[in-house]
Amino acid sequence: MGGLSLLAPMAWRNLWRNPRRTWITLAVVAVGLYSILVFAALLDAWARSSRDAALDVLIGSGQVHAPRYLDDQTIAQRMAAPGARLRAVLDGPSVEGWADRVRTPAVIQSEYKTLPAELLGVRPARERAISVVPRDVSAGRYLAGDADGGIVLGAHLAKRLKTRLGKRVIVMAQDATGALAQRSFRVVGLYSASQEDEDRFAFTGIEPAQAMLGIGTDVSEISFKLADDAGAPATVAALKAAGPGLDVRPWTALAPLTAAMNSFMEAFVYIWLWIMFVLMAIGIVNTQLMAVFERVREFGLLQALGMRPRLVLAEVLLESALLIGLGVLAGAAAAVATVLAFSGGVDLHFLARGAEFFGAGHVLYPRLAPAQFAAVSALVWALGVLVALWPAGKAAGSSPAEVMSHAQ
Amino acid sequence: MPSEAPIVSCRGLKKRYRTGAVETVALNGVDLDIAPGDFATLAGPSGSGKTTLLNLIGGLDTPSEGEVVVDGVRLGELGKNALTDLRLRKIGFVFQAYNLIPVLSAVENVEFILQLQGVAPAERRARATAALKEVGLEGMEDRRPGFLSGGQQQRVAVARALVSRPSIVLADEPTANLDSKTAGELIDLMARLNAEAGASFLISTHDARVIARSRRHIELTDGRVTSDSAAAREPA
Structure with a gap:
């Protein structure tokens, strides 16, 4: 059976049955991913700046001593x-x-x-x-x-x-x-x-x-x-x-504080990712559950007409995949545009002493890391679809007898 | 009555529902055969078990006791997927509330069944268009349910129920939401399709006009068959 040709148009049209809800979910996903990617790029720039400030005067990548x-x-x-x-x-x-x-x-x-x-x-x-x-x-x-x-x-x-x-x-x-x-x-x-x-x-x-x-x-x-x-x-x-x-050491051993700060910033990106993802997941599950509960009869109807529960599950998952995918595309595109716009440098002179306290330079240079952007976007999309399994499972579990009983 | 094997056969069918400590008996031992080509109506007061009986015959629910056989297949022996496939290939449904898929056009609603069956795109579009023409909706193929009247929606539902040439069409109060003129047209349509396509119809209804057009009438009271015109016509 041409499953996708059956499901894709239905899934797409179902998304726009409640445009307001769809736009809200899209915005939640897009803003969440945007904040993750831009925050990651700024933190990376900060980490590079503080590392360069610490290493580029004397330490380099490592040193040899007596x-x-x-x-x-x-x-x-x-x-x-x-x-x-x-x-x-x-x-x-x-x-x-x-x-x-x-x-x-x-x-x-x-x-x-x-x-x-x-x-x-x-x-x-x-x-x-x-x-x-x-x-x-x-x-x-x-x-x-x-x-x-x-x-x-x-x-x-x-x-x-x-x-x-x-x-x-x-x-x-x-x-x-x-x-x-x-x-x-x-x-x-x-x-x-x-x-x-x-x-x-x-x-x-x-x-x-x-x-x-x-x-x-x-x-x-x-x-x-x-x-x-x-x-x-x-x-x-x-x-x-x-x-x-001779005593040969890499910079991580010579500047442990800088190395620790570097690791912390990398970890912080993932902490931020999880915080934002949990917020996004709540939004996605909430809206998708509402969409499913509103259409319990319809899912029962699909099964009454001969659509296997597995296909019902796939249809709802496809809706989520399309919805989250659009949000991810919008969020990633906005993040790329922002990072490219600021790739010439974000001037932090207004908080120069604070920046220096953290070991960073006065100008941060966020850069586009295509692999990281793609990986984080794909992760958000995959996790979003994964959490949508719950509402999709509810839809697939709808009783076809509901349809008949409603018609009494 | 034809001597062929029945399309639907119910034996000792019971259905009990339990709500807390209270048990409700919806069906209490129904024996019923529907023959090929039957155009039968099922009537009875509210709560007499009409919808429950249609649910059990349609494989939408499972009996507490007894057996349903559809076109030679014992429903009790089928798993969830096999039951779904049986509904897809052997049973057509017409519901009181039309129950069209709102995001699909009229022709797509009819095609939906054929698509689930894996019929090739060109063939299914041709068959769906022909089915809509058959129910008098030529030119309305691309309208979504929201742009069709109640009668037109129910005609689409009839086309959807018949397009895959099922063994039996189960219709639950199909005229209940229609005005009398539209209801009359729908009854004429179903009777004509029964005569031309040969599909069996079992229609749950309170509508006297539907009952008047049927060739067989079954009365259900308190979960039992209390009268069956087919039995009355059988030789002693």
């Missing part, structure tokens, strides 16, 4: 410059960029103030591939090369030190022997980042830093950025094999 460096982040826990085996992995296709650094606690003294900070000796060309600091220089310039003896300070630190471009500052730190080393640097640039990072990190060329600290060509850390985060476990394993005895 074994005890993370417990004692001083120059005493340094390691040799990366050898051939380590470089072979770092220069491999899974790694987008990497940079070795010298990094030590220091104090920076201007004419007016002395403040704590971390001195980083960096290779500017490599840093450009993995860090946003070279890009975010707001005044002056970034470092020109490994031997550049200038210093780039965070804009807020410079303000607190009451120093400025062209002025000199004194940096003091313990050297390889434990003695106090100091060196004068000219301020060549100021960078913008979160206030915490601006206060914390000061950058100079790797060679002046190594010379000041007397560590030869040793380094404190190697930071690497992966082309695809999904490849992190394999790359970490390869680096561990290439650098036995």
Whole structure:
């Protein structure tokens, strides 16, 4: 029997017997799905923004250190410059960029103030591939090369030190022997980042830093950025094999708070999905039950005329599938339009401090994730049809004798 | 009476309904045969069990005791799906309240039965259109029930009941909602279709005009057959 050719026109026309109810259900499904998809896109943008803010200054996708460096982040826990085996992995296709650094606690003294900070000796060309600091220089310039003896300070630190471009500052730190080393640097640039990072990190060329600290060509850390985060476990394993005895960790271990926030936001999307779905399900079941109860006689009639209960169930389910499907299409289309409209950025400057508190940037960039949109839409549709089984089952259970008895 | 096997045979048919502690006997031992080609009316006071008897013969309800055989098939031995299929292929229904499917046009209502039977689209459309022409509704094929008068709707119901050439048509008070002129036309129509198509009719009615046109009249009182004109005509 051409079941669909029999059921589809009936189901479609039945939907419009009570247009008001149909439009209300459509709106419930569309608005519910719209809020899920747009909320998911914003949360994803927020999660990416906060992750990028945390990782793109220094951490990258992961780091390599001397074994005890993370417990004692001083120059005493340094390691040799990366050898051939380590470089072979770092220069491999899974790694987008990497940079070795010298990094030590220091104090920076201007004419007016002395403040704590971390001195980083960096290779500017490599840093450009993995860090946003070279890009975010707001005044002056970034470092020109490994031997550049200038210093780039965070804009807020410079303000607190009451120093400025062209002025000199004194940096003091313990050297390889434990003695106090100091060196004068000219301020060549100021960078913008979160206030915490601006206060914390000061950058100079790797060679002046190594010379000041007397560590030869040793380094404190190697930071690497992966082309695809999904490849992190394999790359970490390869680096561990290439650098036995070194401490290789992915960013999730280096920034556990950021990782936890990231997981929480992913989980929150699903919590929101379930909250909205429960509300939608109540709406769908309520309206479909009303539609079924109003038509009990009709379902009895269909069975009296020779329509099997299974086909009655299929007819009511098809009505729900069409109704929810239309709502899903409308909701998804509106969500795609909204996300595309805001893909250029949602400016959160009006709550800048709040955004920074959560580790996010000032501008969120929601993006269209077609697979996620399709999966969530399909899930909402399938779950909606599933809950409609209840009213459909009621319809299929209608007694054909009802029709005769009503006619008495 | 024809000597062929009956289309419907009821033996010792009882139906009891229980509401709490109260038991109501709707049918109390009905023995009845409907022969092929019968045009029989079933009358009796309200509560005499007419609708219950039609429900049991139509396989819409199950008896408390006794047996119904339709065209050689014992209904008590059929499951829900098999009963539904039997109704689809062997029984036509005409209801007091017309009971057309409101979202389907007149021709689609008639086609619906054929579609359930799996008849090819072109054939079913041709047969449904012919059935509507037969009941005098030519040109009204595309009207939905809401755009048809009560008499026209009941004609569509008759066309729907007969289009699949069932063994028997069960009609429950088919003229009760119609004015006298329309009711008369409907009776003439059913009598003509009975004569031409040969389908058996069992019509529950209070309408004296329907009873007058029937070839057989059965009286039901308190759940029993109290008179049957066919029995009266049988040779001693």
